[in-house]
Amino acid sequence: WRWRKIGHRERFLPPGPPTRFLLGNAPDIPRTLPFVQLSRWAAEYGELVSVKILNQTMIVVNSGPAVKEIMDKQGVFSGNRPQAYLIKRAEGEYPIFSNLDERIFKGSRRAYHTFLTSEAIASYLPMQQVEYARLMHDIARSPEDFIPHIKRMSTSIMVTLLYGKPVSDFGDNKHLLYFDAMKKFTELTDPWAHPPLDIMPILKHVPARWARWKGLCEEAKRLRGAFFDDITEDFEARYHAGERTGSFLEKVLDHPNHFDMTIEEIRGMSRLLMDGGVETSASYIQNFILALACHPACQDKAQAEIDRVIGGERIPTLEDFDDLPYLRALIKEVHRFRPVLPGAVPHMAARDIRYKEHLIPEGAIIVMNTWGIFHDAEVFENPDTFDPERYIKSEYGVKDGASPDGLRDTLPFGAGRRICPGAEMGQRTIAINTMNLLWAFKFTDKAGKCSMDLENYHAGAELSPNAFSCDIKVRDAKRAKLIEETYMYMTA
Numbered sequence: 001w002r003w004r005k006i007g008h009r010e011r012f013l014p015p016g017p018p019t020r021f022l023l024g025n026a027p028d029i030p031r032t033l034p035f036v037q038l039s040r041w042a043a044e045y046g047e048l049v050s051v052k053i054l055n056q057t058m059i060v061v062n063s064g065p066a067v068k069e070i071m072d073k074q075g076v077f078s079g080n081r082p083q084a085y086l087i088k089r090a091e092g093e094y095p096i097f098s099n100l101d102e103r104i105f106k107g108s109r110r111a112y113h114t115f116l117t118s119e120a121i122a123s124y125l126p127m128q129q130v131e132y133a134r135l136m137h138d139i140a141r142s143p144e145d146f147i148p149h150i151k152r153m154s155t156s157i158m159v160t161l162l163y164g165k166p167v168s169d170f171g172d173n174k175h176l177l178y179f180d181a182m183k184k185f186t187e188l189t190d191p192w193a194h195p196p197l198d199i200m201p202i203l204k205h206v207p208a209r210w211a212r213w214k215g216l217c218e219e220a221k222r223l224r225g226a227f228f229d230d231i232t233e234d235f236e237a238r239y240h241a242g243e244r245t246g247s248f249l250e251k252v253l254d255h256p257n258h259f260d261m262t263i264e265e266i267r268g269m270s271r272l273l274m275d276g277g278v279e280t281s282a283s284y285i286q287n288f289i290l291a292l293a294c295h296p297a298c299q300d301k302a303q304a305e306i307d308r309v310i311g312g313e314r315i316p317t318l319e320d321f322d323d324l325p326y327l328r329a330l331i332k333e334v335h336r337f338r339p340v341l342p343g344a345v346p347h348m349a350a351r352d353i354r355y356k357e358h359l360i361p362e363g364a365i366i367v368m369n370t371w372g373i374f375h376d377a378e379v380f381e382n383p384d385t386f387d388p389e390r391y392i393k394s395e396y397g398v399k400d401g402a403s404p405d406g407l408r409d410t411l412p413f414g415a416g417r418r419i420c421p422g423a424e425m426g427q428r429t430i431a432i433n434t435m436n437l438l439w440a441f442k443f444t445d446k447a448g449k450c451s452m453d454l455e456n457y458h459a460g461a462e463l464s465p466n467a468f469s470c471d472i473k474v475r476d477a478k479r480a481k482l483i484e485e486t487y488m489y490m491t492a
């Protein structure tokens, strides 16, 4: 009789869409942009929605207050991760899937808390400045390649932070290898593309000729190895020869007992930091440029502010950021309108969790619906309209009379015990690059082809615009000269 219950919603669960025998709601969740469907259900069923995928329960959290109560305040119960056999098979030690009580989770969080503090991040800045300067220089030289230039910058920022050497020192196109490997790797994270191995482990024994996923794991492992082996071996050789650049990994290896991690686990942690930091930052900056091209009035306003505060005689510095309220509003609106991780990264309940009249059972997957929260018409005026002014009118962008409870600037970076450990670093990369780009360039959609419609984004856990082109020109000759001189100075 237990079989007959598979796929059905238990009575004690929060409400949700009708289920089907065995499959539950699996057929109703689209493979592309699933968060749109989750948000429709949020509008229909409320701030907590339960979804069944075979016998697995998924709880979708759709409001700021619910995130605050369930994920932030009860973070110790809601901070585990669901297992992902395919990723583990391809990656080995990789702390994103570790649970809160595991040694590797504790060691890596300790490392983040020690070496990703505000002071530590400030100490990496001189190493990274050259990358920011190079991005402006590269875009000025070949504006049509702005997307590869952004990808190079974000890869290099992280390689420099972690391994103490810019990515171009490993070959001019090394960063493209990383993005190729990530493409295969993210295919493994598409839950609808593979058999449900985490729910039905017996499927792991299917012979390779009938299991496409086995070949995919091997391919992802090979491509990731082609990128990381080189960089890791180079770093370890330099480290053991006594070279010190002040990088994150050096600092961890200098204190082996403090973190209680094996060398394999430390290597896994640095791969995870790369994966956490590279594509997210690159996607955000592409989104930002697309927003400028699509909303020229917002671009004009941000540039007028930059010209007033900074002028054209010097390049912006981080200290300018606090004096640019419109730019800060624009950054927040891009995060709200097109969040890079619209469903964050799934958590799992370590035990039963109560919220109001609801019960989230132990073992349930918990999805923070960042998209749904940011597009809730009860909280945001015209949520489907791009409008940075909402963040000038109110700190969290909410409409008159709506409560900002549970909203915070770090919401796009997740929640609770798993909140993104690179949030401050990511915000800093975004602050510097957005100031620089607005100061340096005019972005124009001359062909009238730029659009932030969702159909121009690719599917997957990450919301990143499809490749697009826009006309990019340095704003004047004085700025062109300064860009060139700064780059020459930084690389001298």
Ligand code: HEM
Pocket (backbone or CB within 6 Å): 095, 096, 097, 272, 273, 274, 275, 276, 277, 278, 280, 281, 284, 340, 341, 344, 345, 346, 347, 412, 413, 414, 415, 416, 417, 418, 419, 420, 421, 422, 423, 425, 426, 427
């Ligand atoms: C635009 C930039 C970024 C965005 C939007 C972003 C967003 C996120 C989100 C939503 C999560 C999931 C949090 C959760 O489960 O509740 C996450 C996790 C993570 N991020 Fe970021 N992130 C960014 C940049 C970075 C950077 C620069 C780093 C590294 C320095 C980083 C490292 C990580 C790591 C290691 C995790 C996994 C944490 C864990 O499982 O315990 N991220 N990020």
